[in-house]
Amino acid sequence: MASNYTNYLTYREALESGSTTAVNEVKSFLTEIESQKHLNAFLETFDETALAQAEVVDQKIKQGTAGKLAGMVIGLKDNLCYKDHSVSVSSKILTHFKSLFSGTAVERLLAEDAIIIGRLNCDEFAMGSSNEKSAFGPVLNPVDTTRVPGGSSGGSAVAVAANLCHASLGTDTGGSVRQPASFTGTVGLKPTYGRISRWGLIAYASSLDQIGPFTKAVQDSALLLEVMAGGDEFDTTSSQKPVDAYASAKSEGPKKVAVLRDALESEGLSPAVKARFIEIIEKLKAKGHQVEVVDFNLLNQMVPTYYVVSNAEASSNLSRFDGIHYGYRSEQATDIESTYVKSRTEGFGTEVKRRIMMGTFVLSTGYYDAYFAKAQKVRRLIQDKTKAIFQDYDFVLTPTTPHAAFKLGHNSDDPVAMYLEDIFTVHANLAGNPAISLPLGTNEEGMPFGIQLMAPFFGEKELFGFSEEMMKL
């Protein structure tokens, strides 16, 4: 079952009929993870707890008391807390750290009888677009191992693409679920800001971070969101809005779809992505949907706005790593100042330190208004313009990424070139809207790429319904 998994409902039928068991699934995944070790997707597997949980689930299936996700085997990005299990954000600074509690999203998966199989490699502190910036080495793209899987949730994307689990969780701050989903041919969702509680997600940039699933099928993404979404007293930004029945979403009638002119005419767009994108627009029109090109005119400002805001928030969030309360402490710590400075300098990697420096700079006296407040103002303009588009349209359609996965080492000497990888994805984080990357393209070299659909705030139900329709194009 494990290797030809298509969607949860089919698998659930197999569980119910007894043609497979959760224990068998977990065992076969553990074997597969071992044989695909070179991909470096898993940092650790939780063999003992996963098998114990699987036994419980098999009993519940027999008794007819199993939850909505019974037996679904899920991998967690290494920034999501799972009680009594290690979590390191792929950083040396959290070596030997074990979480004292489970995050809300993880709790809710477990409450519906999902099985957590292990933790997945990512860019250190979720900062990166290629998964080359993990303290534990790069993750390789299973479609072509000389290429990156995207980032920062690269391990989560690869775990699903390479059939190492049924689904996985990532986190998306500027595209960290959707971009690797595009590069690996999986479905990746970033929900509306506040739809899933961030409690138990180790923060990078709190006004942008959202947890999101990687799945083979749109319906699995919807099911997982249905379970994880909803208000949480531990996260004041989590929305109390009732959770829709996403998994049964269907699209009805013709829709109005906006295509951003800047994205369509973007110079960086690869020929294969552009051709497929135009083809999809034509197919949508042929099916009776109204697709129109609209002006946005802030595409060049998206990534700079994102970097000012996210780095500022990171500089603040990462001040908690002090070498005292948890995590790494330098052996050269001789007094209080050197405990902080040496532990942080040795514990964090180059990219993390670069972002802390930039964030501290844009927040510092004399530069705050010119950079941080300025970016917050541009962010408001981006959100206002986005809201204005959704007054007239149901969805915004763009490619997820300008091209398919690039080679390892390709963008390594220029941070700005790497930052531009997020050009189409940061929009949804800055404005707060939900967006999904659908595996709808393959280039001349056989590498997959995604098409991105963005919806109004809390428009996930419509987003899933239309995504199902898009997958048939």
Next chain:
Amino acid sequence: MKIDNSIVDKVAGLSKLEYKGEEKEAIKKDMERILDFMDLLNEVDTEGVEPLKYVTEGMLELRKDVAHTDITKAQALENAPSKDSDYFKVPKVLSK
């Protein structure tokens, strides 16, 4: 914008990070390059625009202010790099 040693030293000091030698030269270059990129923000007129501080304005809900204990003292100390039975241990703070 030109980033010199004094800016790097000041920002590193605030960040509790240390840059020396080649790494210091590299961060100067990176910061200049990234700041030039961030300067694209200046192409946009934001006169009269309020900064966006909360994505979901008007949606924040506070929980009831009731005290509860989530973890014990022993648990709080579990992940500390240095501790005794009651406290986090740090190197000597005051010198004679």
